[in-house]
Amino acid sequence: MARILLIEDSPTDTAVLTQMLQRNGHEVLSSHSAEDGIETCKRELPDLVLMDVVLPGMNGFQATRALSRDGATSQIPVLIVSTKGMETDKAWGMRQGARDYIVKPPDEGALIARINELLGS
Numbered sequence: 752m753a754r755i756l757l758i759e760d761s762p763t764d765t766a767v768l769t770q771m772l773q774r775n776g777h778e779v780l781s782s783h784s785a786e787d788g789i790e791t792c793k794r795e796l797p798d799l800v801l802m803d804v805v806l807p808g809m810n811g812f813q814a815t816r817a818l819s820r821d822g823a824t825s826q827i828p829v830l831i832v833s834t835k836g837m838e839t840d841k842a843w844g845m846r847q848g849a850r851d852y853i854v855k856p857p858d859e860g861a862l863i864a865r866i867n868e869l870l871g872s
Contacts, residue, residue: 753798753870757781758788758814759832760806764855768801768832775863785814792824798870802849804833804840812847819848828869832857 755772759765760783769779780795782788785806792800800818804811811831818824828850833840836854844852850869853862 752776752778753866753872754778754780754795755866756788756792756795756797756800758783758785758800758806758811759803760784761803764803767856771857771859771862772801772866775859777866785809785811785817789814789817789824792818792827793821796824797827799866800827800829802829802831802833804831804835804844812843815844815849816847830865830869832862 755777757765757768757779759768765781772779780791780797782791786809802811802815815829815831818829829848831844831849831852832855834855841852851865853865
């Protein structure tokens with residue numbers, strides 16, 4: 752079981768992803784903004800971060816860059832889960848430090864498999 756921080760501003764997506772993760776044995780922490788998510792990540796040091804891109808204020812690309820460049824959080828894998836599905840979005844997300852990029856809505860099996868791969872389990 753991993754502790755996963757979900758940074759997502761949509762209550763519906765938060766509920767769906769939380770249920771998916773909990774069904775597969777993970778503990779879920781959630782933040783509704785990038786700024787709060789960064790602080791939560793530094794405080795809680797989760798095993799993995801699921802990051803939305805379209806967020807109020809700072810966007811998910813900026814938050815991913817901040818987490819990947821901070822010594823306290825740089826080893827925590829960030830998996831972007833976003834409606835922004837163009838190849839340029841994916842490439843930009845990876846350049847910001849994300850370990851992978853999945854387009855919403857994610858297939859549960861594929862999402863869990865990728866999380867397990869990133870966690871080395």
